[in-house]
Amino acid sequence: MGRYAEDAKELLRLVGGRENIAAVSHCMTRMRFALADPGKADVKAIEAMKVVKGSFTQSGQFQVIIGNTVADFYNDFVKEAGIEGASKEAVNQAAKKNQNVLQRVVTALAEIFAPLIPAIITGGLILGFRNCIDSLYLFENGTKTLCDISQFWAGIDSFLWLIGEAVFHMLPVGICWSVTKKMGTTQMLGIVLGLTLVSGQLLNAYAVAGTVAADIPKWNFGGFQVNMIGYQGQVIPAILAAFTLVYLEKFFRKITPQVISMIVVPFCSLLLSVIAAHFILGPIGWKIGAAVSALVFSGITGTFKVVFAAIFGTIYAPLVITGLHHMSNAIDLQLIADYGGTMLWPMIALSNIAQGSAVLGMIWLQKNDPEAQEVNIPACISCYLGVTEPAIFGVNLKRGFPFVCGMIGSGIAAVACVAMGTTANAIGVGGLPGLLSIQPQFMGSFAICMAIAFAVPFLLTAIAGKKRLQAVPAGQTAELAEIAAVAGSSAAAGVMAAKMGETEANEKPAGTLTAFLSGTAIPLVEVKDGVFSEGILGDGMAIIPESDTLYAPADAEIAALMPDSRHACGLKLENGMEVLLHIGIDTVGMNGDGFEYLVQEGQKVSAGTPLIKFDRAKIKAAGHPDVTVCIISNPGNAKAIRFRTGMKVTENETAVATFQ
Known part of the structure; x- marks a missing residue:
């Protein structure tokens, strides 16, 4: 009988039995279920199990957090359940059964x-x-x-x-x-x-x-x-x-x-x-396509076209978050086929510009914050070139008010765009290059709309930001200012000392974890993932990477690998400490594309040994943050662990944690 046989039996019962499981797989820390009837799962009882560290539902999947030993638990579970595990793609497909009709239609259109x-x-x-x-x-x-x-x-x-x-x-x-x-x-x-x-x-x-x-x-x-x-x-x-x-x-x-x-x-x-x-x-x-395009066309050109434009221009960015914006591709193409052009696409391009201009406002507000600029500037550039996700998820939604300012600017620009009858011949790259898609006679009017989409969100963000953001002295990051303002405690002082005391940060006392990547070290709470940021799996820290090779932070044994996804690695130190290194958020869904293991399970490694090679561009293209998390899932014999964040770190040099 396996180590987790009894727990596996209990979890099987609590998720509704074998007949309620459409598919099951696991990642580095979680069991991932596609349940036939999610309502049958007794969530409270599951979370009360000692072996379970938490649960949540996402994209139709019921995910149970087990921790670093999930592979062993999974093996015992499928044995006790008498089922074969499924690939992550199979679980994703099965999970779609838990989506409503609209979600399925949108997902289907997006995948087509x-x-x-x-x-x-x-x-x-x-x-x-x-x-x-x-x-x-x-x-x-x-x-x-x-x-x-x-x-x-x-x-x-x-x-x-x-x-x-x-x-x-x-x-x-x-x-x-x-x-x-x-x-x-x-x-x-x-x-x-x-x-x-x-x-x-x-x-x-x-x-x-x-x-x-x-x-x-x-x-x-x-x-x-x-x-x-x-x-x-x-x-x-x-x-x-x-x-x-x-x-x-x-x-x-x-x-x-x-x-x-x-x-x-x-x-x-x-x-x-x-x-x-x-x-x-x-x-x-x-006839169906003609009816849909006629309905949209009447909305854009009819008596209430200004209202239509204001609504569409304002809500397009939120549609991107939900995924409903994928429907616009089909509508645009149908409008072009039926009317020789589309007035919808210019508003989409303007929404891209507006969100980019909100980020530009953040660039101006945080001009003395070099760490923030490392995120702001690339996000702004990509948004102006038509790729909005880095700007929306990486900057604007984190603060809230820039996103709203972008929506307002987009709505105003859309009203002007429709009022002047601006029409595009084709759809393509949004943002500034969207000008190329505009019919020649409307390029002048679109340029005016672009100016509106540029100016309004920038000014609104700058004005709102002055009231919402605390002033940060030159050379001090926004993160450190917030820590100092909120607490004024010895812990905050310690973080600031770690930031400003480069000599101290680069010391390597006994019981040290060195930086596993080059980049910016951040507290775990800033990771923005419910499992990691809430410390469900254990305390830790993270690094926003500037390099593409993950290194061992200490002498250790490779305790766990994920052969299918290759996005994470479990280490066990001599003092019994267990460390989880996890590249990106939800990158398990990439099925190993862009990741390469450089070590084998059971291998002894020294601090600084390369563990995983990964492609940051592919991670971002897949829509995932590339922030890399270090979790101490088991402290072993260590009695006190001190993490150092809020600073630039260099792989294999800077100490990011010390322990006794």
Whole structure:
């Protein structure tokens, strides 16, 4: 019987039994459950178990915090439960059952469009560049474009349309491929289905409006006829057709004998889905898409367009937090297909600028705080270039008021944008480069709106910040000022001494943990993760990294590794102290992408031994903070541990903790 057999039996009972577990996996410290009915879990009783350090629910997963011994606990649990563990992806998929209908729709749209975003961004930039050379009348007294006076640029313009057409006109091909990829069916069938929607044999979707009904080509089946219409640039018809193909393929796989499945499944699935797409789903999807775009278009251009703009411009940034903003991609593309442009995208680009300008206000307010600037400046730049997450999550939401100031500025800029009828030809990179997507006749009005989105949040943040932020003397960080103001205690004085006394900080007395990364050392409470920051797993500290290799902070044995995710490492020192080093927050979901172990479990290492190589860019691209946590999960024989934070640290040199 395993060490945790009895606890495993108890936890199994308390989560609702074997039948209530859709899937289960674990990370470095937590059991992760996808429960069929989350309401059956007795949370209070689970948290009362001695082996459990806490629990919480996130993204449909019920997570039980065990600590460094979770791998052993997990093994005993799946043995006692009589189930096989699942991959983290399988748990994520099972957890979606706990989401409501809206959450599932948003998640599905996000997963469909996420692989297409790089191509859409590229296409938007290319169409924007073509705007500048073939539609701006800047030459010969404003009568000719660059393409009119230069055959070279005319050739470039024609050539670039090859890419623009492939991205936007052939969009259904990408959508059908992405749906089959997401659903785990045959991707090539998805590509073929998409090609049948945009075939050159069909009347181009963009030509339908200008073609009289009698001239639309038809398939004549004797008793009935079907219009031969393409679905270039259409979103909903492609999604409906692709999901039909997916479920047909799954159906035929289920009922077809294995010996003939290679022939029957793809043939029947593709043939029936193409018939359904052109006979039924295409026309229906076209009408649904047209109705959605007409509704949005009427809101943007109708009597209450100013109200619509104010609401959309103000709430877009909060939509980014919830993930609902992914719906705007489909709506924008449908507006472009139906009306030759979108007035929604310019407001999105302005929201990016507004949040970036709020960060710019924080840069001005914290000009004497070099540590804050290391976060503020990159976040501001990326936001102005259309990537808002670092600004929203890394700066504005932490303080609160900059986020609200950005929302207000975005709402005002959106009202001006819609009032002037500003329209974009394509969607692509937001922020300042969004100007390239704007139709040439509206570039001037969009520039005015950009100025509003720049000025208003900056001024509001600067004014509000003067009242909310305490003045920080030159050379003293905001963090230390807050500590000194709140406590004025010996503990605060000790932190300030550690910050200002570089010699003391670099001493290595017996019982020392050295910096495991180069960067900025921060208290555990600033990690902003419920499990770590509340000390559920133990006391500790963290480092915001400036390097990409994790080092051993002391002589130790490698006690635990995570072979699948490779994002964490457990160490055991000679005095019995157990140390957990955890790179990033929720990086277990990256499934090891960007992480490389440099050691093996059971290996003896010295202080300064490289443990893990990691890619900070990939962590940030995945939307996770890269702050790296050091937790003392078991102090061993140490009686007192003192952590040193609020300072710059150098890997393998600076002491970040001492103990007796």
